[in-house]
Amino acid sequence: MTQIDASDAGIARLQPEERRHGPTAWERQQRGLTLSLMAVPMAVMALAFVLPLLVLLWMSFGGGSSEGFSLKGYGDLMQPVYLRLLGFTLQLALVTTLACALLAYPLAYLMVNIRSRFGAWMGMVLFVTLWLSFLARTFSWIIILQRRGVVNNLLVNTGLIDQPLELVYNKLGVYIGLIHILLPFMVITLIPAMKAIDPAYVRAALSLGATPGRVFREIYLPLSLPGLVAGSMLVFTLAFGFFITPAILGGGRAPTIVLAIRDQIQTLGNLQLAAATSMLLLVFCLGLLVLYDRISGIDRIYDRGGR
Amino acid sequence: MTLTARTALLAGLLPLLPLAPALAEAPEAFQGDGMLIVNNWGGPTVDRMHKAWYGDFPDESGIDVSFTSIPDVAKLKIMDQVGNVEWDVVDFEGNQMLLAMKDDLLAPIDYDLIFQLVPEAELDPSQMEEYGIGSVAFSTVIAWNTDEFGQEGPQDWVEFFDTEKFPGRRALYARPKPALEIALMADGVAPDAVYPIDIDRAFEALDKIGPKVDLWVEKTSQWDVLIQNREVDLMGSSLTRTMAQIEEGEPFALTFNESIVEQSYWTIPKNAPNVEDAQKLVAWMMRAEGQRAALSDLPYYGMANTAALDGLPEATLAKLPGAPENAKNVMRINAQWWFDHDAEVQTRWLDWLSRQ
Numbered sequence: 001m002t003q004i005d006a007s008d009a010g011i012a013r014l015q016p017e018e019r020r021h022g023p024t025a026w027e028r029q030q031r032g033l034t035l036s037l038m039a040v041p042m043a044v045m046a047l048a049f050v051l052p053l054l055v056l057l058w059m060s061f062g063g064g065s066s067e068g069f070s071l072k073g074y075g076d077l078m079q080p081v082y083l084r085l086l087g088f089t090l091q092l093a094l095v096t097t098l099a100c101a102l103l104a105y106p107l108a109y110l111m112v113n114i115r116s117r118f119g120a121w122m123g124m125v126l127f128v129t130l131w132l133s134f135l136a137r138t139f140s141w142i143i144i145l146q147r148r149g150v151v152n153n154l155l156v157n158t159g160l161i162d163q164p165l166e167l168v169y170n171k172l173g174v175y176i177g178l179i180h181i182l183l184p185f186m187v188i189t190l191i192p193a194m195k196a197i198d199p200a201y202v203r204a205a206l207s208l209g210a211t212p213g214r215v216f217r218e219i220y221l222p223l224s225l226p227g228l229v230a231g232s233m234l235v236f237t238l239a240f241g242f243f244i245t246p247a248i249l250g251g252g253r254a255p256t257i258v259l260a261i262r263d264q265i266q267t268l269g270n271l272q273l274a275a276a277t278s279m280l281l282l283v284f285c286l287g288l289l290v291l292y293d294r295i296s297g298i299d300r301i302y303d304r305g306g307r
Numbered sequence: 308m309t310l311t312a313r314t315a316l317l318a319g320l321l322p323l324l325p326l327a328p329a330l331a332e333a334p335e336a337f338q339g340d341g342m343l344i345v346n347n348w349g350g351p352t353v354d355r356m357h358k359a360w361y362g363d364f365p366d367e368s369g370i371d372v373s374f375t376s377i378p379d380v381a382k383l384k385i386m387d388q389v390g391n392v393e394w395d396v397v398d399f400e401g402n403q404m405l406l407a408m409k410d411d412l413l414a415p416i417d418y419d420l421i422f423q424l425v426p427e428a429e430l431d432p433s434q435m436e437e438y439g440i441g442s443v444a445f446s447t448v449i450a451w452n453t454d455e456f457g458q459e460g461p462q463d464w465v466e467f468f469d470t471e472k473f474p475g476r477r478a479l480y481a482r483p484k485p486a487l488e489i490a491l492m493a494d495g496v497a498p499d500a501v502y503p504i505d506i507d508r509a510f511e512a513l514d515k516i517g518p519k520v521d522l523w524v525e526k527t528s529q530w531d532v533l534i535q536n537r538e539v540d541l542m543g544s545s546l547t548r549t550m551a552q553i554e555e556g557e558p559f560a561l562t563f564n565e566s567i568v569e570q571s572y573w574t575i576p577k578n579a580p581n582v583e584d585a586q587k588l589v590a591w592m593m594r595a596e597g598q599r600a601a602l603s604d605l606p607y608y609g610m611a612n613t614a615a616l617d618g619l620p621e622a623t624l625a626k627l628p629g630a631p632e633n634a635k636n637v638m639r640i641n642a643q644w645w646f647d648h649d650a651e652v653q654t655r656w657l658d659w660l661s662r663q
């Protein structure tokens with residue numbers, strides 16, 4: 001009478017081989033492939049991003065200067081003026097990001113959901129504005145907004161106002177220019193996130209009796225949030241470091257912290273102070289990023305709209 | 308020798324230059340080969356200026372020249388640190404030159420070589436420094452809209468800020484240099500008594516004029532836009548940009564009285580790829596005929612070779628900031644003072660401006 005071999009050895013024979021002898025040939029090959037494929041991007045990351053950051057950090061402590069290592073750069077930063085400039089720059093970046101989000105969301109929604117050539121044309125127009133130089137677009141806003149510009153001429157000639165409005169060479173002008181210049185970045189990051197949302201979800205929710213408002217709140221908005229988060233971060237970072245538009249449209253009434261860095265480098269030649277200011281900006285941005293992560297989860301950027 | 312666009316242009320200017328010799332090969336000491344890179348301030352006039360100064364240099368010396376912008380001491384310092392200086396000749400402002408000297412970035416100017424080409428007596432001694440020789444002196448002037456005020460605009464900085472006599476919008480450079488000097492002159496200080504600047508007093512004076520300034524100008528190119536659109540009525544603006552717009556027919560006028568003159572210098576980075584040929588080019592640019600051609604074409608600057616003024620027509624002389632009549636009551640930027648006080652003033656200025 002034969003018995004079924006139910007001993008330990010028998011079971012072990014049915015189970016996959018234990019990894020007593022290290023990785024299999026297949027795993028080794030896969031790891032080798034991953035490493036060789038990653039080598040170039042990793043090297044680029046290290047050389048183009050990590051290394052310059054480390055150099056900046058080194059310079060902020062006086063590296064490369066004739067005086068040697070010190071905390072002088074950070075000490076010089078402890079002045080109320082830098083805090084005020086930082087505060088204004090922060091405000092500028094936050095308001096710009098919020099305005100871009102509010103404007104870009106319906107725009108992106110329309111472009112994704114419209115079923116006609118119009119959508120493609122909208123995309124074209126958006127990309128064309130990205131190709132134009134920031135400087136040209138900044139000066140174009142002057143032509144539109146200035147005292148004898150298009151808007152003021154129209155308003156004065158139609159008798160709506162007596163005196164031209166102050167639309168540019170102040171903070172208002174900076175906001176208008178900055179929002180216009182950064183809006184396409186927000187739209188472009190929103191579009192793929194919205195395209196990835198399966199319309200079946202929306203249809204299912206509607207067929208189950210949810211009101212359109214509720215569908216938007218509970219289905220569409222959360223699923224498009226990754227795009228909104230990514231776009232906000234992009235626009236915020238760009239606005240935080242934007243130099244030329246605030247400088248020209250602000251007429252001296254919207255000095256940003258970047259302006260201070262420019263002066264530290266070009267006028268004072270104080271690379272240590274400039275590096276320290278840049279590090280402060282970096283730490284600030286990283287802090288906000290962490291905060292953002294706590295609130296909405298940065299890893300959601302890599303979500304695929306619930307799929 | 309091929310007739311290039313450069314030589315063609317210079318040939319076009321030749322009738323203006325009775326003293327210019329016929330095109331001939333440069334002296335032995337000025338021969339060379341290879342390539343020089345001149346770092347300058349860019350802008351629409353720079354091409355014409357450089358053609359006038361040394362358009363004939365490549366053909367006569369065998370050394371080719373091209374240019375880049377913009378002069379930046381920090382950039383030079385970093386290029387020097389990593390051992391890859393790209394510029395052979397740099398057009399630094401006075402305090403930039405001092406900053407570069409502090410970091411030991413410059414080579415001394417070879418005056419013996421210059422004197423082989425240009426008589427020492429022709430050169431303005433006040434523009435001959437150990438590490439640089441005058442390139443251009445550029446001016447910031449009082450200018451006004453003639454549609455508003457006619458030809459009789461403000462003649463000094465006190466009048467410039469007289470809002471009763473000259474109601475209108477005002478623009479100044481968004482820089483402490485020359486805003487501090489302007490504030491002091493507006494407070495009644497004579498141009499030759501501005502230095503050494505009493506910083507506290509200057510900022511008190513700034514507090515008085517600050518509210519009267521409607522627009523602080525960040526980039527020199529903005530003047531063109533402001534003038535063309537009549538955005539402001541009174542300006543402390545770049546002479547070059549303003550004069551160019553006036554010649555285009557814009558209704559503006561300017562005065563040289565209490566204008567602010569800042570001297571720039573040709574300098575040679577000591578680790579430049581081609582210091583030896585750079586010295587030859589700098590010497591070449593000091594010739595009276597080249598500078599005269601530059602002044603005839605663009606009469607907005609002051610230049611190091613005083614003989615360049617000889618033989619210029621009266622109409623051109625009347626426009627030149629360096630002409631004796633125009634240079635009578637000007638305020639010259641003291642580069643050393645700014646070099647010594649830039650760090651202190653710059654922070655305070657930013658603080659002041661961010662509260663405007």
